[in-house]
Amino acid sequence: MVAPARNTEPPLIELCDIRRSYGGADGAPAVEVLRGLSLKIHAGEFVALVGASGSGKSTLMHILGCLDRPSSGRYLFAGRDIARFTADELAWLRRAAFGFVFQGYHLIRTIDALHNVEVPAVYAGITQAKRESRAELLLSRLGLGDRLAHRPHQLSGGQQQRVSIARALMNGGHIILADEPTGALDSRSGAEVMALLRELAQAGHTVILITHDRDVASQAQRIVEIRDGQIIADTPSDPSAEPQSRTQAANELLSARNFPALMARGVAHAATPVADMLEAVRAAWEVMWVNRFRTMLTLLGIVIGVASVIVMLAIGAGTQETVIAKLATFGVNRMYVIPGGDNERGPGGTLSEADVDIVASVPNVTVAMPFVQGKVTLRAGSVDTSAPLWAVTTDAPKVLSWKPSRGVFFTKEDERNLATVVLLGKRVSERLFGAKNPLGQYVLVNNVPFQVIGELEEKGATSGESDDDDVIMVPFSTGSRRVLGTTNLSWISVLVDNLDIVNETARLITTPLAQAHHIQDFKVYNRAASVKAQEDTQQTLTMMLGLIAAISLVVGGIGVMNIMLMTVKERTREIGIRMATGARERDILRQFLTEAILVSLVGGVAGVVIGLCLGAALIFWDVAIIFSVRAILGAFACALATGLIFGFMPARQAARLDPVVALASE
Ligand code: ADP
Ligand code: MG
Secondary structure (H helix, E strand, O other): OEOOOOOOOOOOEEEEEEEEEEOOOOOOOOEEEEEEEEEEEOOOOEEEEEOOOOOOHHHHHHHHOOOOOOOEEEEEEOOEEHHHOOHHHHHHHHHHOEEEEOOOOOOOOOOOHHHHHHHHHHHOOOOHHHHHHHHHHHHHHOOOOOOOOOOHHHOOHHHHHHHHHHHHHOOOOOEEEEEOOOOOOOHHHHHHHHHHHHHHHHOOOEEEEEEOOHHHHOOOOEEEEEEOOEEEEEEEOOOOOOOOOEOHHHHHHHOOOOHHHHHHHHHHOOOOHHHHHHHHHHHHHHHHHHOHHHHHHHHHHHHHHHHHHHHHHHHHHHHHHHHHHHHHHOOOOEEEEEEOOOOOOOOOOOOOHHHHHHHHOOOOEEEEEEEEEEEEEEEEOOEEEEEEEEEEOOOHHHHHOOOEEEEOOOOHHHHHOOOOEEEEOHHHHHHHHOOOOOOOOEEEEOOEEEEEEEEEOOOOOEEOOEEOOOOEEEEHHHHHHHHHOOOOOOEEEEEEOOHHHHHHHHHHHHHHHHHHHOOOOEEEEEHHHHHHHHHHHHHHHHHHHHHHHHHHHHHHHHHHHHHHHHHHHHHHHHHHHHHHOOOOHHHHHHHHHHHHHHHHHHHHHHHHHHHHHHHHHHHHOOOOOOOOHHHHHHHHHHHHHHHHHHHHHHHHHHHOOOHHHHHHOO
């Protein structure tokens, strides 16, 4: 303790002609609350500002504590004009020099007594272990050693006020600003709080007490009387009292030499970014945990949205795949080269076996099969009939997706030898042999005897007049040369590999064929293209499902928004409290950004997991499911964006308010 030398140094606080008015912006007359107020307060003084309700005391205190700025006039702190301080420097001043005690306590609802007391030290960058032990010490000294883990609503008014005094002292609290500290307390708690303030004043703290109660004010060493925003009296209550001593730290703060260095160090503050980040994550987790129910509701919106996007799109992709697979069995990957050009009056073109080789050499073509068909007469025993004959190669089972149900297909050997072997369609077999097994029997095809080596499986499908099962199949060589006597192909059947480039493949077939023929006297019928149209329809369906999912994501987002908006007011007040205890704008932003990211991360991950589980469950129900990584990432990104927009943006706005405005929000 050092005795002050009042005449040789600037006062701790000097107000010159301070004015503060409200309103006047939207045409309404401005109300001047502080009307040219000048005041000097020296370090170590115990001053009471007394006046009737509405006289402007709280307004004055907010200006004194750098929570608010005057409309005009100068405020010198230790001889320095605070109008020149940056926002970060003001934040430092609030946490390093001031300690606030409010009538309404202004404790943070969501955290316990210990953590409330720690808040100013967090922003001063003190390590967790250090600040915890100090907070504990302060609380025990104020008789709250057994209430550390209680949240504000679990404490009485007097206890809450003591917590807020402990908080004011956390960073030293050289200047205690107490606004009606006993206003909400019963007389006994009030007396306790006043005793505490007197003790602090004796210990060297500068105490500025605001009250409307003259009895309370009389306990101070000096009484300043305010009426209608002006000072009408300034009297020491006890002229004979000793000048107050003051703390070493207050001395340091006041020394002109130390102040700039002290401020620069304080503004930069000591904690590492990693420690800051860990602190933010820990605090965010705590808030989520304390508000479990609300957090769950918020999460629910995100989870439902994300999960439904994942499941819906997986179902869409799954059905699409199934449909395509089904279409493939109907010959998606098939093309036909048909003789005859576009010009109907021109010469009808012909296709030969040489053309088959040209087509087969085109990339992406896996099989090119010549095909000749013609009507033939059939005879077996006493039965006469006729049927279309298909002269095909050994590729036919693959190209036509048609296998024998009895017997075997012919071989390359049969092909080379012009073997007289035949496979019968079901209808033909029935007509010639009834229910008898036709294998090994002989049939006269245009009067040439053929041995039956197989019966084709029943297709069942009929197209118009013709019946698919009413055909016979013979080797190409035998059919074209021996039976039909022509090598002019009816068409060439083509199988392609990659469906995505069928149009390109069709072009690659057309060009060399047209060159060989010197004229384009054929057409490439591209079945894949028509299938593509069907695929597009399916795509539309998938998009519809995606749209439904997106809507549920939006609805989930609106749910999140509602809950977030509901809490914004409450959080705004918390932001005010944090700023009053010395948080910089970026401290607030870091905290709320962390919270928003944490909520959306947890929600997003839960959504993805639930979506995957639902999908897996649907697979058991035989629903075709294909998960899309893009859908999962997209939904996750949406969840993150929702959290940021509705959780972080309002907080960012609140962080830009003056502390006093944020504090006033209810
Ligand atoms: P006290 O603390 O002495 O009771 P205040 O400083 O709270 O008085 O308020 C003084 C006057 O300023 C009151 O008439 C009040 O209506 C007005 N006032 C305070 N804050 C605002 C504000 N944010 N906007 C408009 N008027 C205000
Ligand atoms: Mg007031």
